[in-house]
Amino acid sequence: MYRYDEIDKQFLADRTAEFRGQVERRLINEITEEQFKPIRLMNGLYLQLHAYMLRIAIPYGSLRSRQLRMLAEIARTHDKGYGHFTTRTNMQFHWIKLREAPDIIDKLATVDMHSIQTSGNCIRNTTADPHAGATAEELDDPRVWCEAVRQWSSVHPEFSFLPRKFKIAIVASLKDRAAVRIHDIGLYMRRGRNGDLGFEVAVGGGLGRTPYVAPTIRQFIPAARLFSYLEAILRVYNRYGRRDNSFKARIKILVASLGVEEFARQVEAEWEKIGEGSDLPDTELARIRGAFTPLPFETLPASSSAFEEARLADPAFARFVRNNVHPHKQPGYAIVDVSLKAIGETPGDCSAEQMDLIADLAERYSLDDVRVTHEQNLVLPHVRLDDVPTVHAALAAAGLATPNVNLISDIIACPGLDYCALANARAIPIAQHIAERFADQDRAELIGELKIKISGCINACGHHHVGHIGILGVDKKGEEFYQLTLGGSGAEDAEVGKILGPALPENRVTDAIEQLVEVYLRERQDGERFLDTYRRTGMAPFKEAVYADVH
Amino acid sequence: MKALTANRLIDGEVVFWRKGEWIERFADAELFDDPAVAEAAEAHGKNQPTVVVDVYLIDLVDADGIPTPVSYRERLRALGPTNPRQHGKQAEGGKVIAALAQASGAARSTGRVNLIKR
C-alpha cells in the first residue's frame, strides 16, 4: 500500500498548521462564522443537528491497521465510541467538538490521514473497487491510478473552485463494485487493440435531484494520457458548468444539456491543445505502482482442508462463506467481506472496539490491509483460506460476521434526520426495521441478491436511485413519508430506479417491502434476481400489491 | 408558544435560551408567549457570535401538559438520534424527555413550521 513520503507528510503538516490557526481565529472572532464556514467545510467539518461532524477521507477506501486504530482512538477520545462509514467510503464522526478538531486533525496526520477535500466544490475522494489487488478479474490495480489522482487533485490550483463537487471512480474489472456510473467521471480500465492499458471514460453520472447514469464519452484513452484527459474534462466543466443554480451545477447537467457528442467534442478539442505536458511521467507512476506490488503472498495449495472441514462441520461458517467470502487471485487466499449490517444495528456504524479488532485481524491475517466499500461494509482482502475459520470466529464474537452481504438486510442508509441537518426524514430506523423483519437468514438467502438503499433527502447520499428497491425520505406536512423506487442499479448494469407510487407513511414501509418481495418470489423464474424479475415484468404487479388496499 | 435555540460554537451542542443564558436541556428552556419578547431574545442571541451559531426560534405546542417542539426535527435536536436511543440529551431521561420521545401524532400532524427549509 502507498505510504506517505517526506513530501506528502510536509504537505499535510502545512495544511494542519493552517487549520489550527483558522480555528483559533474563529474562536476569538477574528473571523466571522460566514468567513469560517467555507474554511471548516474545506476541512470536512460540518455543523449537523447535534454537534459538529468531521468527515475523514479514506483514499480509495484503503486502510492500514495503524490508520484504523487511529480512527478507533478518535472514536473513543473525541466521539461517543463509534464512527460511521459512508457511501463515499469515508468515515464520519458525528459528535465532534470544534475546539478539539485541530487535535483530531493532527492525530490523523500522524497516520497519513486527513479530512481535506471531503467537502466543497472540489475533486473529492476517489472511489475504487474494494477488491482491488485481490480479485483475479482485474487488468491492473486501480489503486495505482487512484493514488495518482489523489495527489494530482490535492489543492489543485485550477480546479478547487468548481461549479459543484466532483467525484471520480476507477475500476479495473468487468464487475463494478464501485458504482462507477454514478460518478462525475467513471474510469474503466480496458485493453486497447494492441494490448496496451487504458481507460474507457464515462462522464456525467450523479444522483440527487436529477439522477443520471454516466454515458461513455471515449471508448479508450491510453493510460499514459489519463491526466491530460482529466484536465481537459475538468477545464471544460470549470469554464462552462452552470453556476447560477447549485441544483444544476454538477457536470451531469452540462453533459446532458450539451449532449454527449458535443460535450465529448469540446473535451477532445481541449485535450488536443493541452498536449502531453500535463501527463504524469512514467517514473512517478512506476514509483506509485511500486507501493502496491508485489504483495508477500505465500505459495499455497488452491484448497485448504481446514477451510473445507469447517465448512462441513459448521453451518454458520458455511453460510458465511456462501455470502461473505470471494475468490482471490492468489491460490490459497480469499477475500472476506465484513458486514457492518448486523441485524437491527445502524448500517455503516462501527464501534471503536470493532475497529480495533478488525485492525488486529488485518494485521495478522490480511497483509495489513482493510477496505471500505461504498455499500458501507469492510473487506479483509487477503486472508489465507486456512485462516478464514479463525477470522470468522473472531468476527462473529464481535457481531461482525452477519452473513448477509448483497442480501436484503445489507441495506445502505445515510445518516438521515437522526444526524443530518439537511434531512427530511430518518433513514437509519427504516433500515433497522426492514433488517429485523428479514432477520431469518434462510429466507434472506432464498430471496437472494436484493439491494435496498435509503436516503433521508433528495441529495441521495444513500444512493436510493440505484437501489433495486430505493427508499427516499420526504416530508409531508411535518410527517415522515417514504417514496419507493424500483429497478435501480449502481453496478455494471447501472440504471436509475422508477417511482413505485405515492409516498408511504413510515409505518407502512416495511410491510410494503414484504409485499414487493412476495410478488418477486411469486413471479420469479429460474435464477432471476429481484432486479431481473422486475425488469421482465415491469412495475405493474409490484404496484398492484403495494397499493391494492388503496383502490 | 416559542423557545429559542442554537448550537454552541465551541462544541456544536444544541442549546436553549433561558433568561440570558444558553442551557443544554430543553426542559429548562424559557418559553415565550409574547412574540416581542421572543424576538428580543433572538436578537440578543444573534449578537453572541463567539458563543453560539445558527440562532432561531422554534414553535412549541402543548402535548399533554408538556410544551413540545412542533417540528420533528426540533424534537430530535432536543433528544438525540433515535437509532441508538441512548445517545445525546435523551440519555438523561426524565419526564420531558419521555414526553418528547412520545410526541408524535398530535404534535407532528399540527404541521411543520418553516424550520426545515430554514
Added chain:
Amino acid sequence: MPTYIKLKDGVAAWAEDAFTTVADEEKLPRGDVIISLERFKTEGDHLLVEGRSLGVRLEAGEAVEDLVYDLPRLSVIALVFPKFKDGRNYSSARLLRDRYGFKGEIRAVGEVLREQAGHMVRCGVDAFEPYDGSTPEQWQAAAHRYRHVYQRDSDARVPAFVERAQ
C-alpha cells in the same frame, strides 16, 4: 480604493497602481485604463493609437479566446472573481499564461481572499486587489503555505513528482 499588491520576483509588495479602472458608463479619464472587453472591442484601437497602456477586464464567463490576437498589445488583464467560489477565471489565467503566452500583468479583482492566494499565484496571477484587507506579508505567507505542490502549473514551482525524481 482597493489596495493593490504586486508580485515582484515572486515576492508580494504594495505597489502603485498606474491604471484607472473604468466602468462602461464612466467617461474615460486621461492615462492608462482598464476597461471591459465590450468597451475594448469598440474603443481599444483608438485608445492604443493615443499611446495609452491598456488593460482589459474579463468577467467570469468571458472567453480569453476573444482576446488572443490583442494580447501583445495589452498590458493588463484583470480577471474578475465575482464570488470567491466562482473559479472560472483560474482557467482563464492558466490559458493566458500557458497557451497564449501572455507576458503582461494578470490581476485578480473581485472577492479575492487570502485563502485563494496559492491557487491564484500558481495559475499565473501576479497582481491582486485583496477583498479581505490582506497585507503583502499575509498574502505572501498564504501563497506559500505549502512547501510542496503536486501539479505542474503556470508558476515556476517544481511539482512533487519532479522533486522525487531528482
